[in-house]
Amino acid sequence: MKxxxxxxxxxxxxxxxxxxxxxxxxxxxxxxxxxxxxAIRALGRAVDAGLDVRGVAxxxxxxxxxxxxxxxxxxxxxxxxIDVAIDGADQVSDDLALxxxxxxxxxxxxxVDAAADRFVVVADPSKETATLDRPVPVEVLPDARATxxxxxxxxxxTPTLRTAERKDGPVVTDNGNLVLDCAFGxxxxxxxxxxxxxxxxxxxAHGLFVGLADAVHVGHADGVRVRTTD
Numbered sequence: 318m319k320x321x322x323x324x325x326x327x328x329x330x331x332x333x334x335x336x337x338x339x340x341x342x343x344x345x346x347x348x349x350x351x352x353x354x355x356a357i358r359a360l361g362r363a364v365d366a367g368l369d370v371r372g373v374a375x376x377x378x379x380x381x382x383x384x385x386x387x388x389x390x391x392x393x394x395x396x397x398x399i400d401v402a403i404d405g406a407d408q409v410s411d412d413l414a415l416x417x418x419x420x421x422x423x424x425x426x427x428x429v430d431a432a433a434d435r436f437v438v439v440a441d442p443s444k445e446t447a448t449l450d451r452p453v454p455v456e457v458l459p460d461a462r463a464t465x466x467x468x469x470x471x472x473x474x475t476p477t478l479r480t481a482e483r484k485d486g487p488v489v490t491d492n493g494n495l496v497l498d499c500a501f502g503x504x505x506x507x508x509x510x511x512x513x514x515x516x517x518x519x520x521x522a523h524g525l526f527v528g529l530a531d532a533v534h535v536g537h538a539d540g541v542r543v544r545t546t547d
Contacts, residue, residue, distance in 0.1 A: 349420045453524050
């Protein structure tokens with residue numbers, strides 16, 4: 318379930334602004350999605366101009382784009398630290414809690430984003446909200462989808478198996494799992510819900526990112542607004 322997007326110009330401004338915060342020698346987490354793609358392209362241009370960075374991709378799509386634009390890649394297991402991760406979001410609340418997973422890459426994104434010294438979110442204004450209320454993507458082991466569905470209902474959610482576009486059957490993640498999009502209505506206690514979902518057996522990762530974002534770069538028609546946790 319991809320989030321409805323804002324203007325491409327706003328996304329480009331946000332992505333390029335975040336890419337400008339990367340320093341020479343940094344290891345950079347490369348997020349997935351249309352806004353993060355602008356950051357990857359900007360990093361590719363910076364590499365052409367002499368910037369020395371290495372990228373850790375969060376998906377096959379991010380890896381392919383990084384290779385296309387010339388960003389050198391490494392693996393998470395091969396680095397001691399990630400200096401900064403740049404990634405998009407499907408929704409950003411007033412307190413910088415996120416819903417991610419519209420591209421079904423949230424399991425790997427969460428690993429990389431949480432490992433980074435700084436996690437910078439890139440977004441357009443359509444992603445901002447006072448309270449999170451989009452369905453939460455939950456990646457599940459295929460054999461556990463029925464039991465996870467029941468657990469989600471027990472927690473007040475309505476789970477829907479995500480189906481693929483232009484092919485029959487469900488979406489399959491890069492990890493070989495399935496995705497349930499779980500509607501809870503307005504999420505007034507995202508930290509509590511995140512804990513509840515994380516403890517369900519069979520859940521690989523959920524799309525609530527709580528307490529992880531350090532800054533959000535929001536692209537607008539006249540520039541970029543940076544929101545922080547300070």
